[in-house]
Amino acid sequence: MKTYLFGALAVLAGTLQAAEDTRQLVPMPAAAAATLGAEMRASLLALNEILGLVAAGKLKGAGELAEKELGISAMGKHRSLPFDARPGPHMPPAMHAIGIDGHRAASEFARTAASGDREKTLAALPSLTTACVGCHYAYRIR
């Protein structure tokens, strides 16, 4: 029995490894990569705060934060930076589209949370991370 379990885990690990190898490399200037990294860390922080707010029943606050930090409102923040420091223009269109989908999904979540409906807000939580996972499994920058 144990042997089967380890066998299954080995196959799973192999699959994950193979999936990682197929990620598309997207080269970008160091400055753009740094901007992207900082934005990503801020997104993770916002996500953590949103989860905390939802858990505490503070749906209005969760919605406001989601819109401000992850939603459509958070788009175009790097417009004034030099070209080499902006991640967006260095992304292939399909990658960029995943990012935009993520912003749209966060705005949709924000509207749901703003309605104060706890069940619907809980049900919508996974939509906040769909684009994160989709992009990370498809692309790498180094």
Ligand code: HEC
């Ligand atoms: C459009 C693509 C895309 C989306 C969407 C995206 N990421 Fe990323 N993220 C990346 C790439 C590319 C990297 C750099 C990976 C590498 O080093 O190759 C990265 C790196 C990160 C890092 C590491 C940052 C560091 O310290 O360098 C974190 C944390 C992260 N992402 C969190 C998130 C979270 C949370 C979300 C969703 C809210 C998200 N990302 C959505 C593309 C994306």
